[in-house]
Amino acid sequence: MFGIDWIDLVILILASYRLTRLIVFDEITSFIRRPFLSVSYQENEAGQLVESIEFKGKGLRYWFGVLLSCHWCVGIWSSLGVVLLYFYFPLFNLLLIILAVAGAAAFIQSKAEY
Template structure:
């Protein structure tokens, strides 16, 4: 099965948005919280820096590493979207379209935000 340029663009945007949803968005914090913890550190200048650290060991740490890595999560999101589209296009296309529109909207929002700041 071949994929057109438009389908590829939609898959790319959908993968981008799904990855950001899982790794960064507040609405999916409940998915990350069993595997990640926020560690705060006071720097010498008095500011507080916070960073994310995987919890536990074994499989729990594995999922913590996965969910804290944009590149790792992006690979698995892309794999699910591409294979889902190739095997079940009728079911996956509406989801891909929705995530692609949301991904394109986030790009536009970022670009417009940068233009308005200047």
């Protein structure tokens, strides 16, 4: 039904990866998460920082907080958005390539040893 080259698939995968990380983890998008959850860090007995997430509100607000804290959940919706942009709004292909390059760079940096 939808033909896709392997390089385009790689671009979509990396763009989805980066968009997911952008929404769930990056400070620049904390304003999206702030109405639904708060994150704090506490030191454990071993001296390591442990993340603690508190979901705000009830019902739909609580549900959005849970959704925005789950990279697997946001990954599904990010992937859907990326694929829809690719197939139905080709004007956004440049944005997808930029997200893909940033995703590849983030992945490589996370695996690089210093």
